Amino acid sequence: xxxxxxxxxxxxxxxxxxxxxxxxxxxxxxxxxxxxxxxxxxxxxxxxxxxxxxxxxxxxxxxxxxxxxxxxxxxxxxxxxxxxxxxxxxxxxxxxxxxxxxxxxxxxxxxxxxxxxxxxxxxxxxxxxxxxxxxxxxxxxxxxxxxxxxxxxxxxxxxxxxxxxxxxxxxxxxxxxxxxxxxxxxxxxxxxxxxxxxxxxxxxxxxxxxxxxxxxxxxxxxxxxxxxxxxxxxxxxxxxxxxxxxxxxxxxxxxxxxxxxxxxxxxxxxxxxxxxxxxxxxxxxxxxxxxxxxxxxxxxxxxxxxxxxxxxxxxxxxxxxxxxxxxxxxxxxxxxxxxxxxxxxxxxxxxxxxxxxxxxxxxxxxxxxxxxxxxxxxxxxxxxxxxxxxxxxxxxxxxxxxxxxxxxxxxxxxxxxxxxxxxxxxxxxxxxxxxxxxxxxxxxxxxxxxxxxxxxxxxxxxxxxxxxxxxxxxxxxxxxxxxxxxxxxxx
Amino acid sequence: xxxxxxxxxxxxxxxxxxxxxxxxxxxxxxxxxxxxxxxxxxxxxxxxxxxxxxxxxxxxxxxxxxxxxxxxxxxxxxxxxxxxxxxxxxxxxxxxxxxxxxxxxxxxxxxxxxxxxxxxxxxxxxxxxxxxxxxxxxxxxxxxxxxxxxxxxxxxxxxxxxxxxxxxxxxxxxxxxxxxxxxxxxxxxxxxxxxxxxxxxxxxxxxxxxxxxxxxxxxxxxxxxxxxxxxxxxxxxxxxxxxxxxxxxxxxxxxxxxxxxxxxxxxxxxxxxxxxxxxxxxxxxxxxxxxxxxxxxxxxxxxx
Numbered sequence: 085x086x087x088x089x090x091x092x093x094x095x096x097x098x099x100x101x102x103x104x105x106x107x108x109x110x111x112x113x114x115x116x117x118x119x120x121x122x123x124x125x126x127x128x129x130x131x132x133x134x135x136x137x138x139x140x141x142x143x144x145x146x147x148x149x150x151x152x153x154x155x156x157x158x159x160x161x162x163x164x165x166x167x168x169x170x171x172x173x174x175x176x177x178x179x180x181x182x183x184x185x186x187x188x189x190x191x192x193x194x195x196x197x198x199x200x201x202x203x204x205x206x207x208x209x210x211x212x213x214x215x216x217x218x219x220x221x222x223x224x225x226x227x228x229x230x231x232x233x234x235x236x237x238x239x240x241x242x243x244x245x246x247x248x249x250x251x252x253x254x255x256x257x258x259x260x261x262x263x264x265x266x267x268x269x270x271x272x273x274x275x276x277x278x279x280x281x282x283x284x285x286x287x288x289x290x291x292x293x294x295x296x297x298x299x300x301x302x303x304x305x306x307x308x309x310x311x312x313x314x315x316x317x318x319x320x321x322x323x324x325x326x327x328x329x330x331x332x333x334x335x336x337x338x339x340x341x342x343x344x345x346x347x348x349x350x351x352x353x354x355x356x357x358x359x360x361x362x363x364x365x366x367x368x369x370x371x372x373x374x375x376x377x378x379x380x381x382x383x384x385x386x387x388x389x390x391x392x393x394x395x396x397x398x399x400x401x402x403x404x405x406x407x408x409x410x411x412x413x414x415x416x417x418x419x420x421x422x423x424x425x426x427x428x429x430x431x432x433x434x435x436x437x438x439x440x441x442x443x444x445x446x447x448x449x450x451x452x453x454x455x456x457x458x459x460x461x462x463x464x465x466x467x468x469x470x471x472x473x474x475x476x477x478x479x480x481x482x483x484x485x486x487x488x489x490x491x492x493x494x495x496x497x498x499x500x501x502x503x504x505x506x507x508x509x510x511x512x513x514x515x516x517x518x519x520x521x522x523x524x525x526x527x528x529x530x531x532x533x534x535x536x537x538x539x540x541x542x543x544x545x546x547x548x549x550x551x552x553x554x555x556x557x558x559x560x561x562x563x564x565x566x567x568x569x570x571x572x573x574x575x
Numbered sequence: 576x577x578x579x580x581x582x583x584x585x586x587x588x589x590x591x592x593x594x595x596x597x598x599x600x601x602x603x604x605x606x607x608x609x610x611x612x613x614x615x616x617x618x619x620x621x622x623x624x625x626x627x628x629x630x631x632x633x634x635x636x637x638x639x640x641x642x643x644x645x646x647x648x649x650x651x652x653x654x655x656x657x658x659x660x661x662x663x664x665x666x667x668x669x670x671x672x673x674x675x676x677x678x679x680x681x682x683x684x685x686x687x688x689x690x691x692x693x694x695x696x697x698x699x700x701x702x703x704x705x706x707x708x709x710x711x712x713x714x715x716x717x718x719x720x721x722x723x724x725x726x727x728x729x730x731x732x733x734x735x736x737x738x739x740x741x742x743x744x745x746x747x748x749x750x751x752x753x754x755x756x757x758x759x760x761x762x763x764x765x766x767x768x769x770x771x772x773x774x775x776x777x778x779x780x781x782x783x784x785x786x787x788x789x790x791x792x793x794x795x796x797x798x799x800x801x802x803x804x805x806x807x808x809x810x811x812x813x814x815x816x817x818x819x820x821x822x823x824x825x826x827x828x829x830x831x832x833x834x835x836x837x838x839x840x841x842x843x844x845x846x847x848x849x850x851x852x853x854x855x856x857x858x859x860x861x862x863x864x865x866x867x868x869x870x871x872x873x874x875x876x877x878x879x
Contacts, residue, residue: 127751148753163748165741167865176741177752180734209864 094119094130095286101231106253106263108273108294110306111283112504117266120283121233124264125157126150138230151177156229158220158237164208171204174223195222198252213362214245221252231262238272242361243532243565250276269533270299282306307505314512314537317520321540322352325524326373326404326493327385331392333372335548341365343372346550348543350493350524355515356553357527357539359564365548366528367409370497373526374406375399386493397432403492405429407483407499409528411475415482418471422463423448425470426485433489455484459510476503480511487514494518497528512538532561546570580824581708585716586782588820590615590774592719594798595805595812596726597770602802603730604763605743605870609665610650612795613672614768615775618643620676622776623688623786632691632780636715636773639780643772644765646672651764655757658874673789680786688784691715691777715777720813722770727809739763743868746875756875771795800849806856807866819845 094116101107111117122128124135126144134141137153144150150157164173171188178187188204195202200218208216217237224232234253238246253276257263267273273280273294280294282305290305297305326349333343343365350356360366371377373384375396383392386402396406408414416425426448431438437447452467459480463473470478483499499515500508516538519525528545529535535542536556543553544567551567594611601608608614618639625638650668653659691713694700699710730736739759742749746756774794779786797819805811826841856863 126753146753147751151753159751163745163751165744165748167744167867167869168737168741172737172741175734176737176749176754184734207865209861 097288099281101262101264103230103262104257104260105279106257106265106277108277108280109264109266109283110273110280110302112306115283116286117283121235121266125155125233151227154228154230156224156227157233158224159235164216164219166209167207169205169207170202170219173208173219174226177223178226190226191222194225198225198255199248200252214241217241229261231264232256233264235266236268238267238269242568243561244569246272270302274299303505314509314516316516316538319353319520319540321354322522324349324351325387326350326526329382329385331372331383333368333377333379341368341548343368343548348550348553350526352522352524353519354540355519355525355527355538356541356543357529357535358543358545358550359529359532359535359568360545361568362530364545366497366545368548369545370408370495370528373495400433405486405489405491405494407486407496409497409501411478411482412471416470416478419469421467421469422452422481423467426451429485451488455481455488459484460507476507479503480507483511487518490518490521491523493524495526499527499529500534532564544568578704578707580828583824584817584820585712587823588816589716589719590777590782590794591798591801591819592723592812592816593715593777594771594774594795595801595816596722596809597767598798599802599805599807599809599812600726601763601767602871603743603807603868604739604760605746605868605873606654606760606764607661607665607872608650608764608767609662609799610668610672611771611798612791613669614643614646614771615795616676616789616791617646617672618772618775619779619790620680620786623683623779624679626689626780627686632689635780636776639776640769640772643768643775647764647768651761655760658876661872661874669795677788680788683786684788686786688779688786690784691781713781715773715781723809723813743870746870750877774798797845800846804849804852806863807868818848
């Protein structure tokens with residue numbers, strides 16, 4: 085049991101993982117999975133209860149003690165040191181007396197054995213996300229773990245990279261290693277896990293064999309009630325409202341991605357989704373469309389008006405709205421109230437929030453109320469600071485704030501990133517309804533399930549190239565996977 | 576003439592090198608201590624007082640290092656334990672050090688001090704030209720080079736150095752791996768304090784064996800600039816410190832020669848050089864990224 089102040093994050097949780105088993109831990113955001121994992125890895129101490137390791141009660145006081153016991157962890161947000169080499173990163177996680185001279189050879193051998201090719205001398209900053217995860221896994225394997233904890237390992241991988249990871253996991257399990265696998269993705273849990281423990285609101289609500297369940301039954305166990313299915317009516321696309329024509333943008337900084345000759349048309353009434361693995365130019369594309377970076381005038385056209393070298397406010401005034409990926413710090417100012425955050429995206433749109441140098445906070449407050457009601461934003465006080473909201477609730481607010489304007493063009497990055505299934509359905513439905521009311525919606529997302537659920541047409545971005553968008557019905561996951569891996573460049 | 580110039584360049588460069596090598600270690604651990612000037616001036620006054628009290632400059636060296644450590648501990652407590660803003664705390668440390676040193680040194684103004692003796696090896700030191708330069712320096716000059724070599728070896732060859740770089744690059748990950756970020760940073764800050772104290776003591780024991788209020792005269796700020804100039808590489812610090820030392824001395828020698836260049840312009844040169852170097856190194860983002868401590872100046876608060 086673990087309590088944080090008045091909140092109980094883990095309440096009388098029992099979990100048993102057997103050797104050679106891939107055990108899934110399922111639950112929505114905030115269900116208590118991360119807390120449980122942190123306790124197992126020694127980063128947090130339980131208030132009550134005990135941990136039995138190979139039948140013996142143990143106290144895991146620190147991550148180092150966990151590693152000494154044989155518990156390894158692959159983190160969701162990588163815990164790598166970007167300025168250091170692969171070998172140095174791995175050395176840091178090994179015990180003090182480990183042999184550093186032979187390390188490079190050991191890394192090369194283990195990475196080859198498990199099909200995870202790595203060069204020990206390369207710097208982390210130069211590696212792709214998939215390669216970084218390999219470093220994490222190899223680092224974990226070198227400690228000869230008997231239990232490996234993986235926190236959402238596939239959320240950053242292409243489908244092909246994920247398949248490769250599953251092979252590695254199956255091989256590990258066949259050697260007798262236990263694997264605790266945390267994921268939102270029910271399909272892959274069904275495909276590779278032998279056993280599943282499902283948590284909801286800090287409690288274990290079910291234990292099951294995922295291979296005998298369907299995605300639907302697993303989702304019901306996680307959420308506790310039927311998730312409203314998103315209803316998608318067939319839309320009739322009208323005239324183009326957002327057009328990108330030969331959009332080029334040089335890379336910004338050493339790790340930026342240049343945009344190369346991007347052509348795209350988003351018509352009234354449709355949702356176009358851009359799939360791709362993180363870091364392939366999505367943020368650059370968002371900046372170029374939103375006007376955070378400007379360029380040639382004709383490269384971006386909104387409702388027939390070339391706006392390529394106009395800024396964010398000019399584009400908003402033409403009826404466009406933008407929801408960036410990073411909600412805290414980019415989509416909302418953490419220390420400002422929600423109403424003040426409303427003013428920040430509406431002050432220049434001519435809706436009367438700001439006029440004559442004065443701000444009408446009453447109106448902003450009413451907008452907060454309307455968004456709160458429509459998107460079920462849960463918050464304590466009526467108008468709290470943005471940072472006081474949980475990630476999912478803030479996401480609902482940030483998306484809701486723009487949808488509430490009924491913009492003619494909506495560009496949204498990762499619309500449901502980090503929100504639970506119920507709220508995700510609300511947001512997706514809102515995007516569909518907005519499109520059907522005659523707006524053009526461009527969604528940049530890494531979640532293929534989401535893309536297939538809402539998109540009318542799908543394009544894939546890879547290293548700054550955008551593939552030709554195709555009707556969603558004509559696209560398969562395999563095709564998208566190939567395009568993600570660079571197929572978009574060969575056209 | 577040339578020999579004399581080189582000898583004075585060495586004395587001008589040594590205090591900069593001593594203070595900068597300490598600050599380099601501090602910054603590599605992710606802490607920005609802008610209080611170098613304050614720590615140096617405390618080292619200078621305590622070095623001077625230690626020398627007079629115990630009658631030997633070697634006592635002064637130890638006193639200077641201890642004084643630097645003592646004030647750096649204040650900075651460490653404020654920024655690491657209380658997680659105060661590092662920039663503000665560092666600036667406060669400089670002002671505090673200058674004031675406190677003036678107070679302590681009140682009675683020493685005008686008192687003649689003892690000069691740190693230079694090494695003398697019969698035969699070697701008598702060699703023409705190179706003898707005095709290579710074998711006729713005082714112990715702190717040799718120590719400054721030993722420190723650069725030692726820090727370089729420590730940072731890039733030892734496990735503890737790897738941990739220190741890791742803490743400076745990503746303190747969250749270092750914490751997740753079970754390293755004590757705060758402990759590593761305390762040790763780095765103390766080392767930085769000791770080095771700045773030595774640099775200050777060099778001024779009042781070897782450079783000019785006197786105590787004058789605020790005698791560091793901005794050298795702490797130059798040391799800070801040097802760390803950036805060297806892009807956090809110990810080897811380049813030597814180049815930078817001697818370049819700064821050389822320009823300082825050149826400016827003194829240039830004045831009587833009547834070059835027609837205002838001395839203010841010459842004293843400006845080292846700073847201009849720093850700006851140029853910063854522009855040049857920022858052109859190579861990749862190399863900069865690998866050497867710049869990513870967590871520099873960001874406070875660390877561990878999870879519950």
